[in-house]
Amino acid sequence: MNQWLDERLHISRLNDKFLRKAFPVHHTFFIGEITLFSLIILILTGIILALSFEPSNAMVVNSFDPGTPADPNLVPAAYHSALKINALPFGDMFRRIHHWCANIMVAAAVLHMMRIYFTGAYKKPRELNWWIGMLLLIFSALTAVTGYALPYDNYAYNTLKEIYAITASVPWVGPWLAEFAFAGRFPGEGIIPRFYGYHIMLLPGILLALTAAHMLIMIKQKHTQPQYAKRIAYKKIVGVPLITQQTPIMIMLALLFAAIVILFSAYVPVHPVEHYGPPSSQPIEGIKPDWYLLWVFGLLAIIPNTLSFDLLGGHFSAEFIGALVLPMLVIGLMFAVPMLDRAKDNMYYAENPTNHPHRLAAGIAFLALLIVWSVAGYKGELVANGYLPSASANAILWGLSFLIPAIAYGLTLAYVSAIRRLRTADEREQERAMVYGHDD
């Protein structure tokens, strides 16, 4: 059969070009694969969910609790179909798998980026893939956000209202932009069909295209080689080929990953739509975005309201600065990494993070800053439980935003220099042992 196919499709060329791609063997090189597996599971479960979802916010009678003919219990169709999905065999399970995979995908992408950052793998020639990776991260977060709008329960409704407010806070064009993106003034009749379109067509399309580009560039440029490859065969590509050695590892990992996600989903429920109920005027106690957007949320909570100004007829509100300008600076900084830290020659080998203490320390300080801002997202709870005084909570949290990253930076440098001192001491010891023999 191979020959039959080969004569028609030249699969041996495909084999030579792509299927023999060498994969370095190191556990951190599997994090990116986990991101890919999450995407595949998300697409599969998403297709199943889309078969039963009704993308409309028109009001329908709730068939689970119809009320009386005179006073019917009307709920949005999208919310109603979410209830129906929950009532299907395995319906709730698919929702949970979809939800957990979305969170894991972003988490795995972040860990994958950390590996790239700390080993300097973004340097020449791989800058392009770092930028495509950044776009993948941004579009993953956008896809996730449009996704949790779809059940259209009170939580989704309040979240959407807030994202609408953030969009409308853009100077000059904000209100127009928000009405354009949300299909009319909030909550317009077209809002759920619009977000359904974004979530199942537009954004996954972008994600798949970017993923394909990411993979092709990776195959073309090859992985950075782990340090051990230098010792085995200098400047040669070391690793196991995709077919046949890497494939079984990948399949095993994918199955294991799917099993863990399903196990997780079986025991940890997600977003109970019944609990929140259909959209209403009731505020939601402790409403928070998903963890990867918590830092923006925290930033909004501590930004002072005095930070607003008018310029050339446009209004720059504190909300615009907190929810769009500062996060864009943060994201811009991440985009700029390959330009801030450049290599003259093409990189072959992943660098040992301890050989680049300032890069390592800067990365850790950056993560510490995002963690401080995420904690600031709990400002309300912190104040209510007496951990922070109400009056100076903002000042304290802003102080910590500078202090904690600075401490993290200093500690990392100290830690790295201690490691290096031990390492050189070890080397000296070994040299001495080589010459004079061991003491014992």
Place this chain on the structure above:
Amino acid sequence: MTRYKVKDPELTRRRFINVATGATATVGVMSLLGTLGGAHPMFRMTEDKKPPMEGDILVHADPAKEGTPITVADLGTTLVQAWPMGTDAEGNKIIRKGEPNNLLAVYKFAAGELSGEANVEATIDGQVVAYSDICTHAGCPVPDAKDGNGMFCPCHSGQYAPKQGGIVVGGPPPHKLAQLPIVAEGDNVKVAGFFLTPPYPYTDEATWEATKEAAKGA
């Protein structure tokens, strides 16, 4: 043998292709803009989307008793959420909740407790006061603070003092909660006019004035 002299063409191939590509791209983008225009629907101010209007009756917004008129006896120092209820041209009762930012917060404080920026003229006997219940920061509905100290927005920790005219006492909100002038009508609470200051989502007087005119005219 005939010799043909090749004349310089008036238009080179490269130039022709560039012009053709440019023209196609222009037409394409123009028609695409038309499609995108359809993605931005018109806003129509229907009765249920008008802001609270003079003569509206305040009704409960709590889903359990939504639509029942609020009586002064229902009110106290804890928040009561309300919708304005008006009538359309045929005299049918319309709860104006098509615009979710019409949500109102109604309180009744002891006489003399209202101070600061509260407009006592616009309250009932200086005791019953109504504000917009929508946080001026990101548009979340604002509940009472759990510690009993004014109002606290769960979204980004905005704090308001309803006894002092709904002013901001903490957090990121840029404006105070807009006060709605009310009068008593029997046991019920009637709206006496538009919000005294621009409510959420209006950030400037001009657009708020335009909305008021549109609501009056429609």
